[in-house]
Amino acid sequence: MTLPNFITIARFIMVPLIILAMINGEMLAAFLLFMLAGISDGLDGLIARHFNQRSELGSWLDPVADKFLLVSVFIMLGWLGELPSWLVIFAVSRDALIVGAVVLSSLLDNPVEMRPLLVSKANTMVQIVLLILVLADLAGLAELDGIVRWMIYAVAGLTIASASAYLVTWLRHMAGVNQPD
Numbered sequence: 001m002t003l004p005n006f007i008t009i010a011r012f013i014m015v016p017l018i019i020l021a022m023i024n025g026e027m028l029a030a031f032l033l034f035m036l037a038g039i040s041d042g043l044d045g046l047i048a049r050h051f052n053q054r055s056e057l058g059s060w061l062d063p064v065a066d067k068f069l070l071v072s073v074f075i076m077l078g079w080l081g082e083l084p085s086w087l088v089i090f091a092v093s094r095d096a097l098i099v100g101a102v103v104l105s106s107l108l109d110n111p112v113e114m115r116p117l118l119v120s121k122a123n124t125m126v127q128i129v130l131l132i133l134v135l136a137d138l139a140g141l142a143e144l145d146g147i148v149r150w151m152i153y154a155v156a157g158l159t160i161a162s163a164s165a166y167l168v169t170w171l172r173h174m175a176g177v178n179q180p181d
Helices: 003-023 027-050 056-079 085-107 118-138 145-175
Strands: none
Touching (some): 003 027, 027 056, 056 085
16 A cells, blocks of 8 residues: 555545544644644645656555545534534535446446536635634634634635536537547
């Protein structure tokens, strides 16, 4: 097993620890673990690229670990009442729709390779910043209510834009538009 894959698996293990910390009201621990998970995400990619340790397993594990982390923390913050339910539903539904589209296209013998779109990368970045701000606020590290309110709307807008862009891409693929013969 490569070092990047080991780091990615460690990130999977961090997710239940983050959720447990949140359930127990240990928000500083949740914040620190979330930050560590984020650093590990960057580190595994850096090591994979710099030391040529990319692997097919890693290409699957890394995005799944990222989604597991983000979706879990979104759901937990929604359950705790720290994020609006509608935002949690938007974020989780977008990811479920993307996975569902990929699976459906494969089942219909028309597999689609969903590459990250620029709007999707922006959406993920803004989601991460929102989660960091909320966790930092809950940990008592800063008073961020005003910024969090604006970030909620930024995440909502980018989530809708990203879901729409992926839907259009998927529909064009399924209709055979702009595909080689």
